[in-house]
Amino acid sequence: MDKKSSPVADGRTEAVGLWKTFATSVVAIVIGLACLLQATAGGNAFTTETLRRTEVADAPSQVPDLAIRDAAGHRSTLRELLAGGERVWIVDFVYTRCQTVCTTLGSVFQQLQQQIRQRGLEGRVGLLSVSFDPANDTAESLRAYLDRMQMDPAIWHLVSLDSPLDRRELLDAFGIMVIPAPLGEFEHNAALHLVTGRGMLVRILDYDDAALALETALAAVP
């Protein structure tokens, strides 16, 4: 027997189809928006950089205790260095051959060094530059960088990783991504990292917010 569709049945099928589509669309919107909100920390972070800053501000993390060496060839560990005195450290990451962003970071640190000296904050805030290129940054290159930046050893420390094998762990712990650039240079996300004497990474701020970084560091001093 042939099934003949009546206009009423057609109308009902049409309505059921519309409701199904409506319901599925709503489900798709809810799932899609939930994914987008989850990925962007509730709509607050659209870039990896903002996300890492938001995450660190919400939940400070412990920095790894990696072996380091300074320009004089002295070996110690990152946490030993940070634990010297009740200081909060403003940390940046560099490589001494850098001609681009590290130069800007260098002059930001020079200004900070001057302010720390003028305001007599040596015992409360320290500056630390960490080289993530231990293969090239020998004691000699570190010394040359130190002289070029006119670092005051009472305020500003410069160290490199002792072993190139620790590079990944260091960069991951701070959320730094280093990519190769032309002429043997690197490009990396540069910022000011606030680390307490206990080795807790508490805030990450823009490098053009040096004044804010200094005030935030002072507020974090125990």
Add this chain to the structure above:
Amino acid sequence: MNRIGWQRSSSWIGLALCGLGCALSVPPWRSLIEQSMVWHMVIQMPMLVGGGWLLAGSGIQAPKMQRFADWNRFGLTGFIASQLIAAYWMLPLAIDRAVVLPRTDVFKLVSLLACGALLKASFGRSPAVLQLFFVGYAVSMLSAAGVFLASTDRRLCNAYSLDSQWNAGSSVVALGVALGCAWAWRLVRDTRRAQARPQARH
């Protein structure tokens, strides 16, 4: 080319696009998408969407697929889902994650192929005005994101250099405009064909 011939070759092209798109996530070709945002955003991603579209095109008429028609009246569900997938992959942090985390990259491959398939399933069922709404939205989203990528001095993706980002930005704008033009051309062509066809009813 007749319809069956076109369907057969389009499924081969679809398969090739899927294969090439996925191959770009595997070494040694992976270095292309790791080093260039243009390869990642403007070549691989559209390749996957295109591959999904063409492959779905060859299977969409199958009776099994018709069962889902009720859930996608006027192509609405497919449009919304594909738009959300596209929006996710415009996020700089999602692009970074796909470069760094292999599992996110796999999710990217699957979701963008699905995005293409959903678009194909939706276009055939939707009236031109609904297409205009979604295509218009997609073109404006691509153009706005592209202009922003090309004009800002901030590196939005930690995985790519600023130069790469600027290049990707202008290419994304071009992609958006090309998509808009392709849709308009298709609409004009279909309208002309419909007018040329002899009237069935008197």
